[in-house]
Amino acid sequence: MKVNGKNYRTVWMNNNSVFMIEQNLLPFQFEIFEAKTYLQTAKAIKEMLVRGAGALGTAAGFAMAQAFLQAPKTKFWKFIQKAKKEIEATRPTAQNLFYATNKVFQDAKEAQDPVGTAIKSAQEIADKDAEDSRRIGEFGNDLIKNGYRILTHCNAGWLAFTDFGTALSPIYLAHRTGKKIFVWADETRPRSQGARLTAWELGNENIPHKIIPDNAAAHLMQNGEIDMIIVGADRIAANGDVANKIGTLEKAICAQVFDIPFYIAAPTSTIDLACSRGKNIPIEERDPEEILFQTGIDELGKEQKILVCSPNSEAYNPAFDVTPAKFISGIITEKGIKIPDKENWYE
C-alpha cells in the first residue's frame, strides 16, 4: 500500500537483505530498516519493528532464506538448524512465524538447490499472505455500497500483514474501485492503534476518515452516521465466537441494537477448530502502565511518556474480548464470507 505516494509492503527481500518498515517509529516517523543477516532480521522481529500475524510469517520466512544464504558449505544443515531455532525464539507465541520457518526448511530440505529453493519458498509465503489479504478485500468490497461510512476498531490494516490487511482491505479495494467511502477510526485505547496506525494508513491512501474516542461509536450509530462495521480477529473459535482487541464486543452489541451490519475480516488460518467456543479462549492481561501512562511527541517532536491518571490508582488492562457469534453478521475470509449459523454457533 501507499506511503507518501509510493507503494510498499511491510517486509520485503532484495538481494541478500530483508527490508522492513520500522513500525516502532510510526505514526510520527517513517523509516525503512535494512537487515543484512538473518540475525539482524531476527533481532528486528524480537524488537517488534515488524508485528502482526501475516507480517511476522513473511519476516520469518525471509530470515530463514537469509540463513540459507549465509550457511557455510561444511556444517550447512547444522548452521540452518541453529538459525531456525534462533528465529523461532524471537516471538514464541506467533503461529505464523513457526509455519514460515518450517515451510522454508521443509521445501529446501527436499530440494536439489536448497538455497534457491529457500528464497523461492520465503517469497511464496510473502506473496500468498498479500494475495489472501487482497482476496479478503475483494469479498469484503462486495458488501460496501457507494457512500458507505464504515467504522473500524484497532488496526487490522496492511501494517499487520504483508499488504492490504484484513479489516481495511475491503476499504482499500472499495476506494480503488471508485466507491466514495468514509471511515470512522476508533482511537482504541489503551494502545491507540486506531488513532496511530489505522489513521496513518488511511491518510497515506487518501481515504477520508476521522478518529473518534471509543466512547463515541454508539452515539454515531444512533444518529445514522455508520452504515457498516468491519474489524479484524485474533482468534475465531469453531462456533464462530471471535476474540479481538478489547472494545470489539461493545461495538458488536451496539451494532445489533441499531441494526448495523457487523463484519469480521480474517484469513481462515485465524479459525481455530480445536477451540470449540469463545469461552475457552484465554484473555491476555497486559501491563496497567499502558493505561496509566501515554506516549507521544511533544512540540519539538521528541518522544515523551507522561502520567495521565490519578497518581495512586491502579488500572486493569485486558487486551482482548470475545464477541459471541450471534452478534456477527459474517466473517470475511480469503475463501469467501462465512455466515455463523446463529442457532448452532452460539451458546
Next chain:
Amino acid sequence: MKVNGKNYRTVWMNNNSVFMIEQNLLPFQFEIFEAKTYLQTAKAIKEMLVRGAGALGTAAGFAMAQAFLQAPKTKFWKFIQKAKKEIEATRPTAQNLFYATNKVFQDAKEAQDPVGTAIKSAQEIADKDAEDSRRIGEFGNDLIKNGYRILTHCNAGWLAFTDFGTALSPIYLAHRTGKKIFVWADETRPRSQGARLTAWELGNENIPHKIIPDNAAAHLMQNGEIDMIIVGADRIAANGDVANKIGTLEKAICAQVFDIPFYIAAPTSTIDLACSRGKNIPIEERDPEEILFQTGIDELGKEQKILVCSPNSEAYNPAFDVTPAKFISGIITEKGIKIPDKENWYE
C-alpha cells in the same frame, strides 16, 4: 469528603474569603485557592478552578455574598447589580449559577439586613446542594448490596458538587455504612475525568477501585465482574431520556444485554420538563485537540502536552450522548428513585 484524611467541601466561605479546591491542578497537585473579593471568585469560576453544576451554584452564591460585603454604602444596589452581571458572565450556560445569583439577590433585596441575609442565603445554597447530594446517596445506597462491584463513567463525584456528588454519593454512603464495595472507573476519554477525578476521589476515601479503558466495560459485564452501574446526568428529558458524558449510551446498551442494573443519579433540577425527549437535546461538539493531544506529567512532575495520534488525521469529538429511557433502570434523585415508565417514556 476526604482529601489526605481531612474533610473538605469543593467551595466554602470563611470570614470574607471564598476558598476552593484548585481543580485545574488535580489529580497531580492538591491546592486551596483563596479569593478575597467577588471579582477574584468570578475569575476563578471563569478559569474553571471550580466546575460542575452544583459547585458552580455554590461558588456563584458566595461570590454574590462577597459583593454585598464589598458594596459601598452609597450606590449600594448599583454596585450589587454590576457585580451580579459580572458573576453571571463567567459561565453563561451554567443554569445553577444563575439560580444562585438570583436567589441571593432576591433574598437580600427584601431583607432589613441585606449583607447578613446575602451571606446566609449563599450558605443555604451550599448546604442544600450538599444535603441533596447526601440524600441521593442515601436512596442510592439502598440499591447497593454488600460485595457489589460498581461501574461508573466520567466524574459525577463530589468535585462537581459541594459535597458527596451524585453517581459517587451512593458509593460513599455504602462505604460509610460498612458495605464492602469495589468500583471500576471508566477512563472516560477524551478528557479522562474517570481516570483523573473519580479515581482521585475514590483513592482519598480509601474505596477499592481500578481504572479501566472505556473499551473494557462490556468484557467485565460479560464475565460477571459488574453488579451495577451508576452514572450522572447533564440533562434529563421529560420522557426519561438522559444526556450524559459520551460513552454512557454504550454502557447502558451493554448493561441491558448482560442484565445489569443501570442507574442515573442526579438532582431533580437536572430534569428539564420543557424538553420532551432526548432527541431534542443539542449535543456539544468539542475541540478535536482533546483527542489528538493528551496532557499529563512527565517523570519530573512537569506538565506536558503531547501528540498521541497520527499527525495528519482529524478527529471528531462529541461531548455527550443520549441514552433512551428504555435502557435505564431508574433515576436516583434527592426525592427518591424514579423509574421511567418504559412504555410511555421512550419513543
